[in-house]
């Protein structure tokens with residue numbers, strides 16, 4: 366993929382954030398014949414799916430009984446690239462202004478991008494995994510301590526401990542139990558924040574699951590060799606030989622520079638109306654970053670929001686254009702499959 370940093374060209378639409386929602390927005394903009402640029406601070410497309418859980422299955426995207434996150438990203442890229450959008454990757458947008466029908470975006474590299482409209486699909490902004498400060502953890506990060514798993518083959522045949530009680534922790538246990546030598550999952554309470562179906566599937570697995578347990582100390586010199594955990598009600602300790610620890614304690618998120626772009630911010634999100642318009646002229650929003658009454662942060666809902674945002678942006682750029690796109694089956698892409 367080509368990095369597009371041509372500063373002077375004015376695009377019909379800039380998509381800020383090339384996660385799944387931004388990728389789909391770029392596809393839709395292409396379908397509507399808009400000259401499109403996608404800008405992302407990461408060096409690869411796919412947002413959270415590519416960065417945080419490429420090898421996890423997603424079960425709730427329409428049309429797929431299950432799909433690996435990385436495969437969904439690849440399919441979205443193929444769909445989007447039919448229309449050859451310009452790509453400005455590894456470019457974090459620092460400032461955005463909208464004046465006289467022109468949206469101007471400056472990135473941390475000092476590049477300036479211009480477009481008549483923009484869609485903010487910046488997800489949760491910059492995200493960092495939540496970490497705990499326990500003995501041995503920082504020293505062994507990357508040597509048996511994981512907050513992301515980009516390549517699950519390194520966990521094959523290993524003794525794993527999965528820490529956490531949310532979707533990520535349960536999904537990883539479900540995903541890895543076939544290939545790991547053994548899995549122990551621990552969580553600090555008996556309340557879980559995961560899909561009921563996934564919890565039920567994990568509870569039916571031949572693994573050890575301990576509630577009310579937390580990590581006390583990680584042992585090892587060059588690499589993790591074992592872990593001491595404790596029961597937070599009785600303080601009783603247990604030692605497990607262990608090769609790899611997967612921490613899934615959630616993420617700390619920050620909109621960072623986006624908060625200073627003049628948007629109405631509600632909580633940590635950008636407020637939009639039912640057309641996905643923000644309060645900044647010509648700038649729309651979609652995906653995890655936006656909020657409105659009834660908002661759900663899901664890929665499925667983000668796709669719908671992207672379609673709404675882009676079709677309204679099309680009518681903004683060209684007031685003679687209809688908002689409704691017609692049927693995609695009648696709009697044949699430039700490149701055929």
Ligand SMILES: Cc1cc2nc3c(=O)[nH]c(=O)nc-3n(C[C@H](O)[C@H](O)[C@H](O)COP(=O)(O)OP(=O)(O)OC[C@H]3O[C@@H](n4cnc5c(N)ncnc54)[C@H](O)[C@@H]3O)c2cc1C
Pocket residue numbers: 381382383384385386387404405406407410411412413414417418422423424425456457458459486487488489490491532533622623651652653654662663664665667
């Ligand atoms: C472990 C895990 C499992 C999940 N499982 C599911 C599931 O099963 N089903 C489901 O529907 N959802 C799931 N989700 C949630 C789903 O991943 C998000 O809803 C989805 O990624 C939102 O897509 P997005 O495109 O809005 O944002 P993101 O995927 O967050 O992408 C946003 C992109 O914007 C970029 N960006 C941010 N700020 C800037 C900036 N200033 N300049 C340029 N680029 C910027 C980021 O680099 C990123 O690439 C899961 C999430 C996690 C963490």
